[in-house]
Amino acid sequence: MLCFVPRPDTGIFATFQSGSRTMLKTFRYRLVPNKTQRDKLQRTLDSCRFLYNCALEQRRSQRLGIYEQKRQLTEVRHSFNEYKDIHVHVLQNTLFKLDRAFQAFFRRCRNGEKPGFPRFKNENGFDSFAFNNTGFKLQGKILSLCKIGNVKVRLSRPLPKDSTIKALTVKRVCGAWYACLAVEYTPTPLPASDKAVGIDLGLESFAALSNGERIGNPRFLEKNARELRRAQRRVARRQKGSHRRRKAVLRLQKVHERIRNRRLDWLHKRSTELIRKYGLIVAEELHIRGLAQGVLAKQVLDAGWATFLDMVSYKAAEAGRRFEKVEPKYTSQTCPACGAVKKKKLSERMHRCDCGYQIHRDIAAAQVILGRICPLGANVAEVVASVA
Numbered sequence: 001m002l003c004f005v006p007r008p009d010t011g012i013f014a015t016f017q018s019g020s021r022t023m024l025k026t027f028r029y030r031l032v033p034n035k036t037q038r039d040k041l042q043r044t045l046d047s048c049r050f051l052y053n054c055a056l057e058q059r060r061s062q063r064l065g066i067y068e069q070k071r072q073l074t075e076v077r078h079s080f081n082e083y084k085d086i087h088v089h090v091l092q093n094t095l096f097k098l099d100r101a102f103q104a105f106f107r108r109c110r111n112g113e114k115p116g117f118p119r120f121k122n123e124n125g126f127d128s129f130a131f132n133n134t135g136f137k138l139q140g141k142i143l144s145l146c147k148i149g150n151v152k153v154r155l156s157r158p159l160p161k162d163s164t165i166k167a168l169t170v171k172r173v174c175g176a177w178y179a180c181l182a183v184e185y186t187p188t189p190l191p192a193s194d195k196a197v198g199i200d201l202g203l204e205s206f207a208a209l210s211n212g213e214r215i216g217n218p219r220f221l222e223k224n225a226r227e228l229r230r231a232q233r234r235v236a237r238r239q240k241g242s243h244r245r246r247k248a249v250l251r252l253q254k255v256h257e258r259i260r261n262r263r264l265d266w267l268h269k270r271s272t273e274l275i276r277k278y279g280l281i282v283a284e285e286l287h288i289r290g291l292a293q294g295v296l297a298k299q300v301l302d303a304g305w306a307t308f309l310d311m312v313s314y315k316a317a318e319a320g321r322r323f324e325k326v327e328p329k330y331t332s333q334t335c336p337a338c339g340a341v342k343k344k345k346l347s348e349r350m351h352r353c354d355c356g357y358q359i360h361r362d363i364a365a366a367q368v369i370l371g372r373i374c375p376l377g378a379n380v381a382e383v384v385a386s387v388a
């Protein structure tokens with residue numbers, strides 16, 4: 001069954017429950033708290049962070065696990081008033097968050113990696129707390145949060161029909177508050193399409209399609225470099241620990257956030273276009289780790305290929321389209337027309353084969369990628385059915 005790995009950093013989070021068409025997806029909305037509510041949100045976040053750090057300290061010095069810590073929570077809530085003022089699930093989820101950090105640490109140890117031990121969190125490193133399915137209620141444009149109040153929500157887009165809210169994460173980003181609602185619903189598939197496309201991701205153009213189209217690379221970092229440099233300079237000039245430096249940091253974060261939003265918006269539009277048009281989409285498996293360490297690291301990360309493929313993947317699942325990934329080996333060296341392998345230098349921008357086939361190298365690669373799932377001239381509808 002299709003399963004989408006959550007990438008909370010991009011705000012995309014969608015999974016298919018196995019064996020059914022229901023989907024779990026996160027919707028993020030801006031909260032508009034008043035002064036009192038803002039203080040309460042901040043106090044809750046601070047208390048959760050304090051709890052997280054204490055629980056971490058405890059696990060460093062004693063051998064005990066999440067369940068023992070959860071039991072002790074009752075005592076903590078009896079003895080300290082600030083914890084009585086927070087919904088119990090929020091505190092439990094904070095302990096689970098720490099437990100997940102430990103699980104990830106142990107898993108990576110077992111895999112022979114050298115992970116860092118879970119760390120204490122300072123103000124900047126801890127930005128959210130979560131409710132389970134109780135402790136909050138969304139009614140119209142008001143989100144009632146237990147022990148915090150009725151907070152106004154900017155419902156920038158409607159939740160899907162017949163959906164149930166499964167969980168809520170309250171998040172602070174650049175001084176603004178957001179509600180991330182995990183929603184379960186059954187998506188309606190798009191009408192079937194018998195068109196197929198292969199995608200080759202690159203830097204010269206963001207993507208080359210097997211039908212000869214190319215999607216340009218928007219290079220958001222480059223475009224906003226001046227603004228970014230200015231904000232960075234401002235931070236560097238201010239004294240460490242000063243109030244004015246903190247303000248400058250916030251402004252820098254906002255610049256980054258704006259670039260990120262522009263990039264996400266662009267990626268959402270491009271991925272939706274593909275999903276609307278094609279019944280079968282084939283891309284290459286990305287090995288970004290290696291790429292992101294090279295000289296082109298900045299450009300590679302700015303392009304946002306991984307995010308793009310994640311978007312295509314979950315949108316395909318949502319719309320009832322097929323999305324496949326293939327091994328990228330020799331995709332740029334093979335001739336899509338006759339299958340001959342011919343080495344090209346990176347500087348050669350054209351594919352010229354002895355069989356007479358001539359085309360831009362990235363488009364040739366996209367055609368090879370498509371050909372690995374759906375050979376030239378094959379019936380797409382049949383292929384779609386067979387890989388499904």
Ligand SMILES: [Zn+2]
Binds near residue numbers: 340
């Ligand atoms: Zn050829």
